[in-house]
Amino acid sequence: MLRNLPSCGKKAASVSFSGFIIPAIFAAVLIYGLFRGTDVFSEFTAGVKEGLHTVYEVFPSLFCLVVTVAAFRASGGAELLTGLLSPVLDAVGFPPECGELMLMRPFSGSGATAIYEQILKNNGPDSYAGRVSSVILGSSETTFYTLSVYFAAVKARKTRYALAAALLGDIVCAVTSTIAVRFLL
Amino acid sequence: MMKYVMTVLITAAFLFAAVSGRMDTLSSAFLEECGSAVQLAITLTGVIALWSGLMRVAQSSGLTKKLAALASPVLSKLFRGLRRSGKAMQYITLNITANILGLGNASTPFGLEAMREIEKEELSPDPQTASDNMITLTVMNTASLQLIPTTAAALRLKYGSAAPMEILPCVWISSVCTLTAALICCGICRHAGRRRRL
Numbered sequence: 001m002l003r004n005l006p007s008c009g010k011k012a013a014s015v016s017f018s019g020f021i022i023p024a025i026f027a028a029v030l031i032y033g034l035f036r037g038t039d040v041f042s043e044f045t046a047g048v049k050e051g052l053h054t055v056y057e058v059f060p061s062l063f064c065l066v067v068t069v070a071a072f073r074a075s076g077g078a079e080l081l082t083g084l085l086s087p088v089l090d091a092v093g094f095p096p097e098c099g100e101l102m103l104m105r106p107f108s109g110s111g112a113t114a115i116y117e118q119i120l121k122n123n124g125p126d127s128y129a130g131r132v133s134s135v136i137l138g139s140s141e142t143t144f145y146t147l148s149v150y151f152a153a154v155k156a157r158k159t160r161y162a163l164a165a166a167l168l169g170d171i172v173c174a175v176t177s178t179i180a181v182r183f184l185l
Numbered sequence: 186m187m188k189y190v191m192t193v194l195i196t197a198a199f200l201f202a203a204v205s206g207r208m209d210t211l212s213s214a215f216l217e218e219c220g221s222a223v224q225l226a227i228t229l230t231g232v233i234a235l236w237s238g239l240m241r242v243a244q245s246s247g248l249t250k251k252l253a254a255l256a257s258p259v260l261s262k263l264f265r266g267l268r269r270s271g272k273a274m275q276y277i278t279l280n281i282t283a284n285i286l287g288l289g290n291a292s293t294p295f296g297l298e299a300m301r302e303i304e305k306e307e308l309s310p311d312p313q314t315a316s317d318n319m320i321t322l323t324v325m326n327t328a329s330l331q332l333i334p335t336t337a338a339a340l341r342l343k344y345g346s347a348a349p350m351e352i353l354p355c356v357w358i359s360s361v362c363t364l365t366a367a368l369i370c371c372g373i374c375r376h377a378g379r380r381r382r383l
Binding site: 012033036039045047052058059062063064065066071073076080103113121124125126134137138143144147149156157162166169176177180185 | 186191194195202204213239248287312326336338349355361364374
């Protein structure tokens with residue numbers, strides 16, 4: 001969900017669809033509620049209050065994750081690791097440019113978008129690296145952000161196999177993105 | 186889990202910064218980013234307040250119950266032991282719908298409420314441990330269900346792609362594979378966990 005924050009530079013192409021659907025949902029839900037005899041205003045405000053409580057619950061986890069990830073980004077660790085890994089990535093046909101994107105993607109939506117923009121700028125959106133990175137960004141989510149916020153909402157400390165399953169998903173995502181671009185584009 | 190993530194990342198950041206001589210950058214990043222974490226939370230507060238309000242209206246008017254009933258043939262296979270159109274199932278349905286439609290920010294408030302409702306419905310004797318259904322929902326949200334990758338398409342357009350949407354079939358294939366792999370992994374772990382308990 002970080003991907004939709006203002007800094008991500010999301011514009012034009014999305015307006016047509018989302019631009020229509022959100023107001024339509026709002027109007028429809030309110031009209032339906034009124035029609036069914038619900039006090040839509042007091043229900044709405046009660047919901048807002050619950051929402052504030054949700055934020056209060058997840059804020060500490062969110063805060064720690066954001067600061068931690070920012071520190072990791074500032075240290076240049078992602079670039080360094082990608083540099084070390086690039087011969088291996090190149091050998092298996094994974095564009096080395098996308099290595100850093102793959103490392104950053106699970107941690108930070110805005111960080112991943114910044115790296116993605118860099119790839120588009122340097123290699124062009126229709127290059128091999130440009131396409132693979134597009135598919136990776138389009139078919140993945142901010143894994144650690146989701147894990148920390150969702151489990152914070154229920155104060156679950158022991159998350160068992162959640163991390164393993166989610167990270168397996170991220171690896172599968174990078175592999176299938178590369179394969180799909182190779183065979184379909 | 187988060188204790189390891191945090192310690193590993195901060196230690197790695199320290200070591201990398203020491204190697205690449207960026208200790209000053211790292212040091213100032215701490216101070217600057219704690220502010221942006223608060224800013225992010227403020228943005229999030231607005232979004233969550235908005236959608237929680239609307240969600241509550243949809244819920245008390247019975248709309249979400251209907252939606253959940255529609256989705257329950259599929260979802261009751263993934264989420265075992267939840268009431269078919271109970272509150273938890275309703276929020277899970279909303280969360281997944283918002284994800285598919287790409288209403289990015291809306292899916293989080295729905296998802297968090299779903300987590301809480303699962304907790305209330307299951308009444309686990311060990312509240313510190315995440316239940317199978319909680320993990321399934323969270324893992325689904327770490328994979329992308331979005332039909333139209335709006336961010337990627339918009340940026341491709343911005344950087345002059347000849348066909349910004351040509352990535353769609355690849356994105357769908359990759360998304361489906363990712364989700365399937367993650368869910369199969371959940372299924373295996375769930376099964377293994379149950380066996381151990383018997």
